[in-house]
Amino acid sequence: MSEKYNEIPIAGNIIEPGNSKKYKTGGWRAERPIHSDEKCLWIKNGTCGRCWIFCPDMAVILTEKDGKYAYAYNYDYCKGCGICAKECPTDSIHMEKE
Amino acid sequence: MSDKPAVSIKDMLKCEPILSSGHRMCAGCGAPPLIKLMGMALRGPTIVCNNTGCLEVATTIYPYTAWKIPWIHVAFENAAAVASGAIEAINAMRAKGRYKHEHVDVIALGGDGSSFDIGFGAISGALERGHDLVYMCYDNGAYQNTGIQRSGATFQGQETTTSWGGSAIPGKLERKKPLAEIVAAHKIPYVATAEASNYRDFITKFRKALDVVGPAFIHAFSPCPRGWRSPTGDSISLSKLAVETGLHPLYEVIDGEEWIMSGPSKRAAEAGLKPVDEYFKTQGQFKHLFKPEWEDFRKRIQEQVTHDWELLKKRCGVD
Amino acid sequence: MSIPKDKITVEGLTGDAAIAHALKQADLDVLAAYPITPQTIIVEDYQRFAADGEVKAHVIPVESEHSAMSACVGASAVGGRVATASASAGLALMWEILYCAASMRMPIVFTVANRALSGPINIHNDHSDGMGMRDSGFIQLYCQSCQEAYDTTIMAFKLAERHDVLLPVMVGIDGFIVSHNVERVEMLPDDVVTKFLGVREPFISLDPDNPITMGPLALTDYYFEFKEQQDEAIMGVPKAYNEVEAEFSKLTGRKYGLFETYKTDDADIIIIAMSSMGGTAKVVAEAMREKGDKVGVIRLKMFRPFPTKEIAKALGKAKAVAVFEKAMSFGAAAHPLALEVRTALYEAQERPMIVDFVVGLGGRDVPPITFVEGIEKTKEYLKKGKAPMYETLGVRK
Numbered sequence: 001m002s003e004k005y006n007e008i009p010i011a012g013n014i015i016e017p018g019n020s021k022k023y024k025t026g027g028w029r030a031e032r033p034i035h036s037d038e039k040c041l042w043i044k045n046g047t048c049g050r051c052w053i054f055c056p057d058m059a060v061i062l063t064e065k066d067g068k069y070a071y072a073y074n075y076d077y078c079k080g081c082g083i084c085a086k087e088c089p090t091d092s093i094h095m096e097k098e
Numbered sequence: 099m100s101d102k103p104a105v106s107i108k109d110m111l112k113c114e115p116i117l118s119s120g121h122r123m124c125a126g127c128g129a130p131p132l133i134k135l136m137g138m139a140l141r142g143p144t145i146v147c148n149n150t151g152c153l154e155v156a157t158t159i160y161p162y163t164a165w166k167i168p169w170i171h172v173a174f175e176n177a178a179a180v181a182s183g184a185i186e187a188i189n190a191m192r193a194k195g196r197y198k199h200e201h202v203d204v205i206a207l208g209g210d211g212s213s214f215d216i217g218f219g220a221i222s223g224a225l226e227r228g229h230d231l232v233y234m235c236y237d238n239g240a241y242q243n244t245g246i247q248r249s250g251a252t253f254q255g256q257e258t259t260t261s262w263g264g265s266a267i268p269g270k271l272e273r274k275k276p277l278a279e280i281v282a283a284h285k286i287p288y289v290a291t292a293e294a295s296n297y298r299d300f301i302t303k304f305r306k307a308l309d310v311v312g313p314a315f316i317h318a319f320s321p322c323p324r325g326w327r328s329p330t331g332d333s334i335s336l337s338k339l340a341v342e343t344g345l346h347p348l349y350e351v352i353d354g355e356e357w358i359m360s361g362p363s364k365r366a367a368e369a370g371l372k373p374v375d376e377y378f379k380t381q382g383q384f385k386h387l388f389k390p391e392w393e394d395f396r397k398r399i400q401e402q403v404t405h406d407w408e409l410l411k412k413r414c415g416v417d
Numbered sequence: 418m419s420i421p422k423d424k425i426t427v428e429g430l431t432g433d434a435a436i437a438h439a440l441k442q443a444d445l446d447v448l449a450a451y452p453i454t455p456q457t458i459i460v461e462d463y464q465r466f467a468a469d470g471e472v473k474a475h476v477i478p479v480e481s482e483h484s485a486m487s488a489c490v491g492a493s494a495v496g497g498r499v500a501t502a503s504a505s506a507g508l509a510l511m512w513e514i515l516y517c518a519a520s521m522r523m524p525i526v527f528t529v530a531n532r533a534l535s536g537p538i539n540i541h542n543d544h545s546d547g548m549g550m551r552d553s554g555f556i557q558l559y560c561q562s563c564q565e566a567y568d569t570t571i572m573a574f575k576l577a578e579r580h581d582v583l584l585p586v587m588v589g590i591d592g593f594i595v596s597h598n599v600e601r602v603e604m605l606p607d608d609v610v611t612k613f614l615g616v617r618e619p620f621i622s623l624d625p626d627n628p629i630t631m632g633p634l635a636l637t638d639y640y641f642e643f644k645e646q647q648d649e650a651i652m653g654v655p656k657a658y659n660e661v662e663a664e665f666s667k668l669t670g671r672k673y674g675l676f677e678t679y680k681t682d683d684a685d686i687i688i689i690a691m692s693s694m695g696g697t698a699k700v701v702a703e704a705m706r707e708k709g710d711k712v713g714v715i716r717l718k719m720f721r722p723f724p725t726k727e728i729a730k731a732l733g734k735a736k737a738v739a740v741f742e743k744a745m746s747f748g749a750a751a752h753p754l755a756l757e758v759r760t761a762l763y764e765a766q767e768r769p770m771i772v773d774f775v776v777g778l779g780g781r782d783v784p785p786i787t788f789v790e791g792i793e794k795t796k797e798y799l800k801k802g803k804a805p806m807y808e809t810l811g812v813r814k
Contacts, residue, residue, distance in 0.1 A: 143625030144625070145495065145623050145625070147491060154634070155634045158630050158632075158633035158634055159633065159634050159636065160633045160634060160635040160636070160639045161639070163630035163633060165628070165630050166628060167625065167628045168623035168624060168625055168628045168629060169623075169628070169629075169630045169631070170490075170491065170494050170623055170630075170631040170632050171631070171632035171633070172487055172490050172491070172514065172517050172521070172632055173487065173513055173514060173517055175483070176483065176484060176487035176514065178484075179449075179479060179483070179484035179485075179487035179488045179491070180487050180488065180490060180491035180494075181491060182449075182477055182479070182484075182488050182491065183447055183449055183477065183487065183488030183489055183490065183491030183492035183493075183494075183497075183499070184491035184492060184494060184495045184623070186446075186447050186449075186475035186477055186488075186492060187446045187447045187475070187491070187492035187493075187495050187496070187497030187499065188495050188497075189475060190446040190447060190473065190474055190475040190497065191446050191495075191496065191497055193473060194446075194473055196616060198626075199625060202625060219480060219481060219484075220480070220481070220483075220484050220487070222480065223479060223480030223481070223484055226480070227477065227478065227479075
């Protein structure tokens with residue numbers, strides 16, 4: 001915001017790919033998704049994953065380690081849209097007021 | 099270069115995402131999921147040329163960019179032309195032995211505003227010239243980025259800021275421009291309609307589009323909670339409903355002559371189309387249609403949708 | 418070391434053909450253009466070279482001029498050497514993208530057969546199209562002859578692609594007057610041009626190995642800084658051009674400078690004009706000198722950036738400057754060329770009277786007698802000590 005004209009690349013070029021991750025959109029939320037492992041198919045056997053597929057903000061984190069599956073939200077970016085909750089086939093996600 | 103596109107969750111998770119978090123598309127916007135799915139269909143090095151619009155503006159607010167692949171925006175109506183120049187320059191340089199990449203895919207992206215209307219000519223020209231590129235239109239039904247004004251893609255009866263549902267006029271009177279059909283009439287190798295809820299269908303189609311030699315076109319449906327006045331969490335389910343009501347049927351056209359209905363629409367044909375009212379009821383932009391004075395108008399919209407659907411089924415050889 | 422005469426090819430070529438030959442030797446990657454009179458022959462000739470396999474560029478027959486410049490930006494963005502050509506309404510149609518090409522720092526060469534803007538529709542020469550883009554950030558070079566068109570088109574690539582320039586260049590020739598008139602043109606051998614221009618080395622490009630974003634949204638907090646960058650770049654162009662021309666001149670023995678001067682040292686009245694009018698003006702100056710009037714000529718080549726200090730110095734000692742220009746800026750305090758000249762001289766110690774003659778609009782002939790008329794009027798104004806801000810010559814009124 002304070003760089004001089006000759007301290008930024010020419011022509012408006014942004015040379016650091018994906019640097020928007022420096023901009024945390026989590027502050028936009030009015031509600032946040034809460035996930036429960038109990039009936040979740042990803043936790044169960046690494047299938048489904050609809051929440052991850054459809055999240056517009058890449059804020060669902062699905063991981064696998066040594067055959068165990070883990071689920072987390074990246075609340076830095078989650079905008080609380082509720083798509084994950086709506087698309088979950090096992091009702092494992094509900095939205096709560098921020 | 100990957101041989102098959104990623105359609106299983108395990109494979110998709112392995113794909114390097116092409117769009118990063120931190121972009122400023124609205125909560126629940128239908129466009130980023132489309133870009134994510136596009137990313138899973140890519141074959142290798144890819145360059146994107148993007149028209150002005152929601153996607154372009156909200157993903158590249160200086161000094162931030164959400165794009166992790168090479169990306170260029172020039173103006174509102176010219177992604178098809180920019181992409182034409184890019185692919186030809188790459189091919190020319192490669193033929194001279196001056197280009198290090200064996201293959202680079204070039205994709206042009208535009209919203210319905212830039213594709214149906216202002217950039218229509220550039221698309222038609224690029225298709226006629228036969229460049230080896232893919233054009234994807236993410237269609238959210240209006241010029242959303244400038245404040246929800248009607249476009250050639252706006253549905254009949256849809257309220258926008260330049261087609262209000264008032265006491266004298268019930269929203270947009272004109273029918274939606276049949277862009278996919280017009281593009282197919284150019285007899286390009288591959289045209290397909292797609293949307294995010296049927297994600298495997300989308301990824302498969304996008305990969306097909308990349309694989310064909312010559313121009314390919316994807317008309318993708320992209321719900322917009324802000325402009326449509328729909329709940330932010332409904333974007334994927336509304337996309338699905340658009341298919342099930344025949345408002346955005348899924349099909350492919352090969353060489354402009356062979357029409358193939360896609361699985362989800364075939365299932366809709368078997369089950370019978372859901373009435374468009376079910377779709378209209380979910381969004382504020384159609385609320386006015388349920389006033390008693392517009393009942394006939396709403397019925398005529400249904401008739402038109404049914405008529406177009408019957409025609410499509412016939413073309414695809416589906417009963 | 419000048420290239421030996423036996424290696425130079427001499428042909429009678431029109432301005433369009435000369436440009437086509439220069440483009441042929443420039444080893445383009447893409448030529449994207451849409452036909453418009455009187456530029457058509459540039460692309461037609463180039464397409465014929467392509468049909469005979471003499472060029473390796475991909476020629477894109479775009480469906481509009483707007484797409485022509487857009488395709489050029491895309492092709493330049495991936496690192497290609499690119500050119501296009503247009504005129505008049507076609508140039509006007511690509512107006513939006515001209516600004517994009519310049520601000521995105523694409524070294525595109527844009528050859529223009531200057532032609533009047535509609536309406537009424539007119540296919541003949543004036544400079545309204547070039548003037549319409551004068552704020553776009555393009556470098557603008559106007560050529561008097563077919564030879565100069567050939568020379569300048571080649572130099573344009575070298576100039577544009579310099580990493581301290583990276584700006585698109587407009588090379589203008591008078592529509593029909595130069596574009597369709599056959600003149601003697603000396604052309605360099607292919608290998609000499611190849612060596613002079615080399616292969617384009619992009620400063621930055623769209624490269625999957627180094628993904629960047631080009632053309633973002635820049636809000637109120639950043640846009641202005643990019644314009645500052647553009648300003649700095651274009652103000653460095655005169656120096657860059659002189660360096661490029663010095664090198665080119667070693668091969669050809671020809672030099673034009675930012676402007677040509679003809680008998681200006683002792684001139685009482687200096688004519689300043691662009692393009693083919695420069696030639697007529699020099700002949701008139703010669704004839705008037707024989708009658709005892711000390712007339713000189715400046716034939717301006719570089720209109721953008723305007724060589725302010727240099728022009729002020731070259732004009733300063735004259736009693737009057739007679740601007741002859743083929744463009745009108747309706748409602749302006751002065752018309753485009755006179756506006757620049759007046760501004761250049763405003764703070765000069767020695768300020769000649771400036772007389773602005775608008776001539777030749779819509780291809781109206783500007784014969785020697787029109788120049789004589791203007792000079793005679795200038796002499797009268799000098800006697801009176803006053804001149805009108807501008808006047809039109811050669812129009813029925």
